[in-house]
């Protein structure tokens with residue numbers, strides 16, 4: 294089992310950092326009138342882990358006994374498959390997976406769960422919880438359906454929305470939910486979690502405190518303070534050599550290396566041939582299921598240190614524009630290419 298799964302905390306008591314937030318969640322779980330929540334924060338900050346610990350606090354260990362089910366939903370004449378993760382007390386869905394049909398997922402599944410009574414009559418709370426992943430990618434229609442569901446089924450249903458940012462979530466939803474921000478762990482937090490895992494796995498770390506801190510600093514920087522990535526990096530480093538020190542190279546994943554190469558090539562040469570070659574790389578990344586928005590963001594961060602401040606500002610503007618368009622449309626490759634062409638033009642004019 295990967296360390297990210299093996300050492301994932303399963304109760305509020307075992308959460309490793311951000312104690313005040315843990316305390317807030319504990320108090321919320323004790324309240325009779327548990328609110329709808331919008332939990333937001335950067336990738337790998339520990340949102341989902343905290344939510345599953347919260348579910349355990351609300352309903353006991355049975356909330357962690359989850360099963361996965363394949364569902365077929367119908368939108369007009371079209372049928373599509375959908376994966377549903379559930380326990381006796383909650384369901385977890387990712388409506389954004391259904392693309393433009395996300396409204397159907399929200400309407401059908403939420404109605405169904407709101408109308409069924411919990412199996413466990415001895416449970417502490419009588420409502421069921423629906424955890425909605427990637428809530429910031431929901432279409433306006435799906436968000437409107439969600440809002441109606443919140444109004445109609447509030448007595449037997451609580452929603453926990455998970456998102457990276459709250460910008461694309463409509464006001465009426467935000468005003469009906471309690472906003473819970475999960476910030477990225479600090480380098481020190483990351484170091485503490487990694488040290489604990491390394492200890493449990495008998496990884497040989499540097500004895501010297503300074504070298505050890507340098508190692509955590511390197512991993513924290515390379516992982517962008519994403520704890521999942523940091524744990525995966527440490528595991529990869531351990532797989533390569535049992536002894537790890539501050540000079541051990543922090544491995545990047547293949548897709549990150551590829552994006553770094555794309556950034557390098559855009560800065561170096563700005564020709565039609567280059568654009569065509571970058572297009573092939575984008576296709577390669579997309580066929581390996583790297584989301585377009587992630588490609589755009591990583592590419593922007595790989596470009597910024599390589600360009601002047603003025604060009605950087607214009608590239609950030611272009612990235613914001615194409616990020617917006619990516620979220621509106623469904624042919625991501627066009628917007629990635631358009632961003633590349635705009636960046637090339639900005640660099641040519643700089």
Ligand SMILES: Nc1ncnc2c1ncn2[C@@H]1O[C@H](COP(=O)(O)OP(=O)(O)OP(=O)(O)O)[C@@H](O)[C@H]1O
Pocket residue numbers: 296297298300301302307308309310334335336337338339340341342343486520521524
């Ligand atoms: N409080 C914590 N203490 C120790 N480890 C943690 C903690 N929170 C998260 N982790 C570790 O970090 C990993 C990533 O956390 P999680 O999946 O909760 O992040 P996330 O914010 O939901 O990420 P994403 O937005 O990318 O889905 C977990 O698998 C777990 O191993």
